[in-house]
Amino acid sequence: MSKKCLIMYTSLTGNTEKVALRFKSTFERNGWECDTFKVRKSADDILRPPFDPAAYDFLCVGSGIRSHLPYNEIVNVLRRFRIDKDPRILLRNRDEDIPYIKEPVPQYPPRDKGKPFQQKIVLGGDSKKGIVFATYGGHEFGPKEAVPTLELLALEMEHLKFKCLGQFCCPGEFMKGPSPGTYHGDIRGRPNEKDLLKAEMFIEDKLEEIADRTVST
Ligand SMILES: Cc1cc2nc3c(=O)[nH]c(=O)nc-3n(C[C@H](O)[C@H](O)[C@H](O)COP(=O)(O)O)c2cc1C
Numbered sequence: 001m002s003k004k005c006l007i008m009y010t011s012l013t014g015n016t017e018k019v020a021l022r023f024k025s026t027f028e029r030n031g032w033e034c035d036t037f038k039v040r041k042s043a044d045d046i047l048r049p050p051f052d053p054a055a056y057d058f059l060c061v062g063s064g065i066r067s068h069l070p071y072n073e074i075v076n077v078l079r080r081f082r083i084d085k086d087p088r089i090l091l092r093n094r095d096e097d098i099p100y101i102k103e104p105v106p107q108y109p110p111r112d113k114g115k116p117f118q119q120k121i122v123l124g125g126d127s128k129k130g131i132v133f134a135t136y137g138g139h140e141f142g143p144k145e146a147v148p149t150l151e152l153l154a155l156e157m158e159h160l161k162f163k164c165l166g167q168f169c170c171p172g173e174f175m176k177g178p179s180p181g182t183y184h185g186d187i188r189g190r191p192n193e194k195d196l197l198k199a200e201m202f203i204e205d206k207l208e209e210i211a212d213r214t215v216s217t
Helices: 015-029 043-047 074-084 087-095 144-159 192-211
Strands: 005-010 033-038 058-063 127-135 162-171
Touching: 005 015, 005 074, 015 033, 015 058, 015 127, 015 192, 043 074, 058 074, 058 144, 074 087, 074 144, 127 144, 127 192, 144 162, 162 192
Parallel strands: 005 033, 005 058, 058 127, 127 162
Antiparallel strands: none
């Protein structure tokens, strides 16, 4: 039976989506089944997501970047999976809300005193695997500007018990002009075919890393 991958991402101007779709075709060429879930700013996507990562063998999580961080939708849906509850319960502790969700915020459920609240997570060799990805402008510092996004997505992914095997990022255009004097210079048209080939090779490498080469004797 073929293995199943879920690519969960947010993309406001289509750049991260290009990478997501190239990942998908790479998985499929390698015999995997692959679903994509583009998370939108909607109550249904955050509170009642149509896909559950637990049903998959491999998870890819990606986002564009605004103000140095991933888009809130992707982080909120990951939080939703992590606590299996409305993520606004957690956002209250950060003085934040999700403005497009109009349903009342539920009360935090009373804690079961017999159960530990939080526990150390150790992801062993047999745990499920995943990767995170981002597209970014990086005008000032280049790829370093994608690091907080990639690290945050990786942390949330590992909370879902998918060991993060790697991080992929590439520039994604966001201004009309050639932007001289910036780290990457002219990023119009990025991700371009060269970026997408790198994305493809990144997935090929990860599939090689997780391939089961056991020979039965
Ligand atoms: C309002 C706005 C803010 C942005 N802020 C950042 C930023 O802080 N750091 C960065 O590297 N890129 C930033 N970018 C660039 C986007 O992350 C980049 O264009 C990305 O490819 C967009 O992905 P998407 O098309 O999938 O939405 C910003 C773009 C916009 C439009």
